Amino acid sequence: MDSNKKITISFRNENEKVPENEIIQAKEEVAASDPRPNQIEEIPVLEIRKPHQSPTKKKRYEKNSVKYLVIAASSALLLSLGLGFLLLRMFVSLTDETTAGKEMVPASVPSEEAVTEQVAAVNPNAVEAYLVQAGVFTTEEKAVQWKSKLTALSVSSMVWERDHQFYLFAGSAQTETEASQIAAELSARNIETYVKPWSVLKGEGSFKGEEAKTFEFMIDHLENFSIDQLSDADRQKLLSTLEKQEPNSPLISPLQEWEQRDDYHLNWLKVAYSLEKMME
Template identity: 25%
Template sequence: MSAKKQVVVRLDGKGKRENTNKSGHIHVNKKNVSEEIAATEESSHNQIHTFARNYDTSTISSSTAKKQTTFHMFKPIIIAIISALTIGSIMGFVLLKIIVNFDNNLNGTPAVAMPIEGEEKGKDDNQGNASKVDTSHYMLDSMSAFVLQGGVFSSIANAEAESGKFVEQGYAPVIWEKDNQFYLLVTMRRSKEDLQSDINSLKEKGIEVYAKDWQTSEKEVALTKEEYDWVVSFQEQWNLSLESGSLDEETWNALIEQAPKGSTELNSFVTQMEELLTSKENTEIVLLNLWNSLDSVVSTGQ
């Protein structure tokens, strides 16, 4: 048993074999051991130790899954909001562009001069008639007389059909439209008593008629000062002719000559005056037709 056994000493993970003597003591080379220990300590100081941390993988997985689930839940809403904001911005820009262009078009449109009282516009090159730019509102007096009424109808055709029997008796009835009805007026006088002979004559022939106080009310009309003055003169001459029961041809012709030339409506009325005054109708029928025509003109021009 004198053989020496080898003893392995490990320093810092490195094996080192040492010899043992017969007595079992380990013979260690102190110098070598000291150097190795010093080297080991120096190595351990220079080495950066890595610390491992244990994580609960189940907790991490659960938290990640929850975040993903929440994101997927709100993802459509977020996308919808972003889309709505984008579309709204685009539409707002387009509408703003349209409004700006519309305003520019309006501002670029030449202004139309409004009629101002006292100003006059030049004559029209084609028609030679001046436009009415200085019209004002005036009140026309009412007119009245007694008429012989032959009926009231809802259509002009029925009124014309009924007028035939009065034409056969030598009358020239006037169909007057008023309040959407058609009145058949056979003749006219200044008083109810003046109509009595006509009433009796027609009744003897089986034709029913009756006297009626016919009136046109006071009206506000838009006319030039010249037109208004002329219409007033016409009303005065009309009343004088009704009172006298005759037509003063010279006075009426002078009134026609004084008629304003710039009004289309009055020009048409003056033309009718000329035709009626040269007709063979009696005074009352001429005056009744003139009255009806004037009422139509002033009603249209209101």
């Protein structure tokens, strides 16, 4: 404590009042003895802190909040499951009513036998005939040019391609004698021809559907040389069926170019050529 400061001690009774002039005099004496009259001494302030409170209530509140959230989430989950189950039951009921009386037939996979039946393998016997040849050429263009000359003379003919050569035929016959008669008639019209043996339908092939049926039907007429006996109604029926089911069949062309008067058996020759092309 500073030595310049004075402390005045007065002993009085508890109930006795201190005269005001003495209080003033005491203050003046203290002020006179203080070398720093204008300086106010700082009195340290004692900070009293409240004791740390336990967070028991807060934790209890947080626990209660989590509990409420879990209950709310569980309730929402149970409600959604219940609604989903109810909707599923309604859908199943509607489906059962819609399909009532209808028999469900499982899809069947076609067996190998059924697939094989759709494809017919053919290996016909070669048919021997005699053809009336009007020329042989190395290019199709030249063969077609010569064919146009015969057409201008009212003589029907066709081009047959084999082994990279193009043959121009003006008729066919089952025997060499019949073929020679056709050649003589053409020679009388100044058309030189040559009779030669010819083998058709060499080899084998496979067909499916309507084309296989038509092939077998035409083979019978071809082997018996009876193509001319095919009626116009039967030909139209075959043509209509092939155009619908087998539009790329080579047999369509000879059926379309069918000649009503066929003295030189060109219909037979055209059908034989188309069937051979089908087997390639």
